Each structure stands twice: as structure tokens, then as C-alpha cells.
Amino acid sequence: xxDDPATQRQDGKGKTPVVLCILDGWGYRAERDNNxxxxxxxxxxxxxxxxxxxALLETSGIHVGLPDGQMGNSEVGHMNIGGGRIVAQDLxxxxxxxxxxxxxxxxxxxxLISKTRQGTGRCHLLGLLSPGGVHAHQDHIVALxxxxxxxxxxxxxHAFLDGRDxxxxxxxxxxxxxxADLARLSDSRxxxxxxxxxxxxxxxxxxxxxxxxxxxxxxxGEAKATIGQAINDSYAAGTNDEFVEPHCLGGYDGMAxxxxxxxxxxxxxxxxxxLTALVDPSFDGFNRQQTIGFSAMAGMVSYSTALDGFLPAxxxxxxxxxxxxxVVANAGMTQLRIAETEKxxxxxFFLNGGKEDIFEGEDRILVPSPRVAxxxxxxxxxAREVTDNLVAEILGRRYDLIICNFANPDxxxxxxxxxxAMEAMEAVDTSIGRLxxxxxxxxxxxxxxxxxxxxxxMVDPETGGPHTAHTIGKVPALLIGGDANTALRNGALSDLAxxxxxxxxVDQPPEMTGKSLLVEAMTAxxxxxxxxxxx
Numbered sequence: 001x002x003d004d005p006a007t008q009r010q011d012g013k014g015k016t017p018v019v020l021c022i023l024d025g026w027g028y029r030a031e032r033d034n035n036x037x038x039x040x041x042x043x044x045x046x047x048x049x050x051x052x053x054x055a056l057l058e059t060s061g062i063h064v065g066l067p068d069g070q071m072g073n074s075e076v077g078h079m080n081i082g083g084g085r086i087v088a089q090d091l092x093x094x095x096x097x098x099x100x101x102x103x104x105x106x107x108x109x110x111x112l113i114s115k116t117r118q119g120t121g122r123c124h125l126l127g128l129l130s131p132g133g134v135h136a137h138q139d140h141i142v143a144l145x146x147x148x149x150x151x152x153x154x155x156x157x158h159a160f161l162d163g164r165d166x167x168x169x170x171x172x173x174x175x176x177x178x179x180a181d182l183a184r185l186s187d188s189r190x191x192x193x194x195x196x197x198x199x200x201x202x203x204x205x206x207x208x209x210x211x212x213x214x215x216x217x218x219x220x221g222e223a224k225a226t227i228g229q230a231i232n233d234s235y236a237a238g239t240n241d242e243f244v245e246p247h248c249l250g251g252y253d254g255m256a257x258x259x260x261x262x263x264x265x266x267x268x269x270x271x272x273x274x275l276t277a278l279v280d281p282s283f284d285g286f287n288r289q290q291t292i293g294f295s296a297m298a299g300m301v302s303y304s305t306a307l308d309g310f311l312p313a314x315x316x317x318x319x320x321x322x323x324x325x326x327v328v329a330n331a332g333m334t335q336l337r338i339a340e341t342e343k344x345x346x347x348x349f350f351l352n353g354g355k356e357d358i359f360e361g362e363d364r365i366l367v368p369s370p371r372v373a374x375x376x377x378x379x380x381x382x383a384r385e386v387t388d389n390l391v392a393e394i395l396g397r398r399y400d401l402i403i404c405n406f407a408n409p410d411x412x413x414x415x416x417x418x419x420x421a422m423e424a425m426e427a428v429d430t431s432i433g434r435l436x437x438x439x440x441x442x443x444x445x446x447x448x449x450x451x452x453x454x455x456x457x458m459v460d461p462e463t464g465g466p467h468t469a470h471t472i473g474k475v476p477a478l479l480i481g482g483d484a485n486t487a488l489r490n491g492a493l494s495d496l497a498x499x500x501x502x503x504x505x506v507d508q509p510p511e512m513t514g515k516s517l518l519v520e521a522m523t524a525x526x527x528x529x530x531x532x533x534x535x
Contacts, residue, residue: 014397015334018503019390019446020496021435022081022403023428024074024343025410027453028056028474034459034467036413036421044433048448048478055488055517056474059452063492065089066133071470073134073165074346074410075267077451077493082323082351084497084512090266090301091133093315098143104150108312112260112296113151119258119295122154126216126274127264128196129178132165132469135200135267138174140300142181144262145188153260155188156252158216159227160199163241164414165469167460171241175227191252192216193227195244200270203341203369206285213277215246218290219254222247260296263311268303268354269345275303279310305356320353322509324497329359331506333400336393337362340382341369343405346451351403363399365389375411376420380427383408387431394438400504406431413455416466421455439481445503449496450475477517487521 032038048054058064059072064080065088066072079087097103116123125144128136145155159178161171175193182188192215199212215221222245224230230247239245255261261278265271277283279297299311328335337347344366349356358364367385370378383406390404412424432448439446453471460467477496479488482503494514501508502516 014442015400016442017394017397017399017402017439017444018500019394019402019404019435019439019444020500021432021446021448022347022405023409023448023450024346024405024407025413025452025454025470026450026475027456027471028476029453029456029471034418034457036418036455036458037409037425038456039418040422040425040429042425042429044429044436048432048436048480053479053482053487053521055477055490057449057477057490057495058492059450059475060472064494065092067092067095069472070133071165071472072452073267073470074343074451075269075350078346078350079353080493081451081496082325082353083320084324084494084508084514086492086494086513087320088318090315091137094137094140094266094300097315098140103143103314104147106314108298108314109147111312112262112298113148113153115296116153116260119260120256121152122156122256122259123148124156124158124191124216124255124259124261125264126158126199126261127160128162128200129159129171129174129193130162130166131174132162134165134470135270136265138178140266141264142178142185144264145182145185149186149188155185156191157182157188159190159193160196161193161231161241161244162196163243163468164196166241167463168240168242168416168466168468169235171244172228172231172235175231179227190227190249192221192246192248193230193244194221194246195242196270197243198246199274201273202270202345204273204285205371206273209273209277210286211246212274213286214289215248217255217278217288217292219248219252221245223251224249226250254290255292257293258295259292260294262297263299263303266300266315268301271299271303272307275299275307275311279307302354317354322511323351323353324500325352325359325362327501327506327509328401328504329361331504332361333504333506334361334398335359335363335401335403336365336399337403338365338367338386338389338393339405340367340386340407342381342411343407347403347405369407374415375424376415376417379408379412379420379423381408381411381424383427383431387434391434391438394435394442394444397442401500409450409455410452413458414468416458416468418458421458425455436480443481445479445481447477447479447496447499449477451493479518482518485521487519488517489519491515491517
């Protein structure tokens with residue numbers, strides 16, 4: 001499909017690789033309007049849809065262990081992909097614990113309450129003020145504040161604004177309802193507010209994190225009377241939710257030794273940096289002007305093995321046995337995981353069931369993401385560098401299974417800028433062409449799929465403004481290099497691991513309840529997922 005010089009290399013003897021290529025945020029939508037994939041120039045994917053088996057996969061709600069109608073995300077998607085089963089997610093677990101009252105009796109929470117009483121009696125709640133349900137839910141903040149207040153603990157909240165998993169200028173309304181909920185509590189207030197751009201970085205852009213840290217710990221942010229004033233003044237200055245600068249509210253002047261804190265976010269990847277700065281004595285990402293001796297600290301979930309030593313989790317992770325990587329390793333096969341920084345944790349930690357251990361025979365390649373403020377400034381991101389490594393490893397024939405992630409559709413889709421998302425998709429399409437050429441030279445096979453949708457809807461149909469969130473629709477799946485009589489059926493993300501094991505001729509373990517997508521061509525029901533209609 002291309003004349004890439006790299007694919008001219010002699011393949012020699014070695015393994016015949018099976019590749020799972022995850023196009024993060026690449027969703028299916030029949031309508032072409034404001035659909036970055038349908039409007040982009042993608043000749044390689046067009047050709048594959050015309051010539052290869054393809055199907056549609058469910059990525060949201062009950063199909064991935066979330067509440068019905070809840071959009072999926074990269075963490076959930078990769079957990080389901082790697083698990084080969086529907087993995088129960090933290091959002092419904094926490095919702096249920098609040099509803100049935102068991103959260104108030106959680107042992108880790110009760111221990112924190114006891115230690116907080118021995119300190120200053122004040123607990124800080126840090127988390128995303130959003131009903132998006134991807135990283136957190138604002139109802140969880142309110143529930144914890146109520147439990148703490150009823151236990152005689154004073155609560156100060158540090159609100160991170162969303163604008164990515166929610167409309168970019170929706171925080172003012174969410175904050176108003178949140179304040180109304182707090183008004184019904186006895187001793188809870190909002191101390192600071194900042195956009196997630198600062199408090200929820202995951203690419204070691206420490207200059208951003210430092211701003212949020214200094215505001216939360218030392219009270220050095222711009223002073224405003226209320227969260228509403230901070231948000232509305234930011235809007236007036238042309239700044240949307242995600243990028244709101246750190247503000248101190250109502251005279252907040254910082255944390256004190258003896259205070260406690262809880263991280264309320266239940267997704268780990270974007271909580272790690274601010275947490276590490278708060279709790280790790282050896283932290284050196286930036287110069288901390290002040291550190292706090294906390295009386296207690298905890299988190300909704302486990303955020304990393306390193307952080308587990310500081311923060312007990314209210315909801316410890318489920319121990320997933322016989323995930324895709326584990327099964328491949330136990331079969332004596334080799335595997336490679338590769339992605340750029342923004343999605344590296346997803347093809348490693350999350351794909352392995354939330355475990356940081358590296359399996360026998362598993363190698364990893366991390367490609368740095370470009371250092372730009374927002375990815376509409378570099379829509380190609382590091383796709384070329386990821387592809388350079390992939391082509392070399394495919395032709396090197398050292399791996400039985402290669403799993404890669406292209407971050408462009410999701411990360412550029414989150415900007416809400418259609419033209420940039422089209423450029424992102426075109427960069428990925430060029431990479432797909434190179435991968436197909438390389439695989440043809442070694443008789444390899446590849447499944448192209450996604451973990452959730454995003455850039456197929458770049459304008460919010462209700463507001464007419466930018467659509468920056470994930471979608472709840474299905475995503476395409478393509479099979480390249482399969483047998484002539486093989487087709488794909490429709491399914492869900494949990495069916496991808498069994499499909500890959502089938503291609504590798506490895507038995508599926510009983511823990512995997514997904515089913516292979518591979519079917520006889522004559523019995524397959526091919527969806528209308530051609531690029532012209534969907535894409």
C-alpha cells in the first residue's frame with residue numbers, strides 16, 4: 001500500500017506476528033457531518049474496509065462493566081480488552097456502596113476518620129467536579145463530605161474542572177448544583193478550583209502540576225470569593241473549564257500539618273502525579289515550597305504500587321487472573337507493547353488487569369509524546385515514531401503478539417477542533433498503510449479496533465459547540481491477513497482477547513468469558529461500517 005523504504009528489509013526467519021492495533025477514540029457513526037474520520041482523507045483504511053472482514057464492537061455501558069448508558073474510556077476499554085471478559089468497573093461499585101450505606105462503614109474510611117480526629121479535624125477532598133463518570137463523579141465528593149461531616153470532620157474541597165468528558169464550558173452549571181448539595185451539609189466548603197490541565201496531568205509536565213500543588217497546599221492561587229466567580233471570570237477571559245487557572249476561594253490559605261486528605265478520583269492515571277507530589281518524601285518533579293505532615297490519607301482506589309504504600313484504597317482492585325498477557329506468557333510466547341506517553345499506561349498497566357508486573361517474554365517501548373500545550377497544535381503526535389518502531393519489530397519477527405496504541409484520534413478529538421482531528425486521522429491512516437505493508441512481508445495478521453469513540457462526533461448536537469467527550473456508540477474492528485473463509489461478527493471489547501488467542505492458536509482460559517469474533521465467512525453478518533457511511 002506504500003513505498004516505505006523500511007519495509008524493503010529482508011524478513012528472514014522468525015515468528016509470524018499477530019498485531020492488535022488500537023486506534024484510541026476511533027468510533028463509528030453513520031452520519032458524515034462533523035465526523036472527523038468520515039471527512040478525513042484515509043485511503044488505506046478505505047481500502048481495508050473494501051477488502052477485509054469488519055464488524056462493530058460495543059464499548060460502553062453494561063458491555064464493559066459500567067452503568068447502562070455510561071460512556072466508555074481508555075482505562076475501561078483496555079481492561080476489557082486485556083481481560084477477555086466484562087470487567088466490573090469502580091464507578092458502579094462506588095455508586096452501590098453509597099446507595100446501600102456500606103461506604104460509611106468502609107474500614108479504610110473509618111480508620112481515616114479516627115486519625116483525622118486525632119489531628120486537626122479537617123479533611124481535604126481532591127477530585128474532578130464532574131458528572132462525566134470517567135475519572136470521577138461529583139456525587140461521590142458530596143457523599144464523602146456528608147459521611148465526614150456526620151462524623152464531626154470539617155471538609156475542604158479542591159475541585160478540578162473537567163471540560164473533556166463534559167462540554168468545555170459546562171462547569172458553571174455543575175458547580176452551582178454542587179454548591180447547592182454542599183449547602184445541605186453541616187461543615188463543607190470549596191477551598192480551591194483548577195482546571196484538570198493543571199491538577200490531572202499524566203505526562204510529567206511538572207510546571208502545570210506545580211501550579212495546582214501550590215494552590216492546594218499553600219493557598220497561593222488567585223483569590224476569588226466563590227467557585228462561580230472563578231469560573232465565570234475565566235469564561236469572560238476566553239478560558240474554558242479544562243484550562244481554568246488555580247484559584248483560592250473564600251479566603252482559603254492552605255493546608256496544615258495534621259490535616260487529612262482523600263483523593264476521590266477513581267481512575268488512577270491522571271491522579272498519580274499530584275498524589276506523588278503530595279505524599280512522596282523523595283519527590284523531585286519540582287521544588288515544593290511547602291510539604292504537609294498529614295494525619296491520614298486515603299484514596300477511592302489503588303493508584304499505583306508506589307502510592308499504595310502511602311494511601312490505603314477504599315476499593316482495592318479486583319485481581320484479574322489469566323488476562324491476555326498472562327495467557328500468552330504462560331504459552332511460552334513473546335509479546336511487545338508499544339504506545340506514546342499518553343496511552344502507554346493503557347497498553348501496559350490497564351491491559352494487564354491493573355497490574356504493573358511485566359510478564360515473562362513481554363517487552364515494552366515508550367515513545368515520548370510531543371511537548372505541546374494541546375494536541376491540535378501537533379495532530380500527528382508521535383504516530384510516525386510509533387510506526388517506525390512497529391515496522392522494525394514486525395520485520396524483526398521476534399514477537400508472537402504485538403499490541404500498539406495510536407493516541408491521535410482520542411487526544412486530538414478531545415480538543416473539539418474538527419480540522420485538527422481530521423489531520424490526526426490522516427496521520428494514523430498513513431501509519432496503518434505502513435503496518436499493512438510490513439505485515440504482508442512476514443505473512444502477519446492484524447486486528448484494528450478501538451477502545452471507545454470520540455472523533456466521529458466533533459460537534460455537540462445539543463449545544464452546537466465543540467464535542468470534546470467520548471461517545472457511547474460502537475467502534476469498528478477490521479481483520480487483516482485472515483484466512484479467505486474467515487469473517488468477523490459483531491461483539492464487544494471483551495471478545496478481542498479470545499480472538500487474538502484464536503489467531504495465535506492458544507487455548508482460551510475459562511476466566512475469559514468473551515467469544516472469538518472469528519466466524520465462517522458465509523455465516524458472518526457484515527455491518528455497514530464502510531468509511532463512506534460511517535467511518
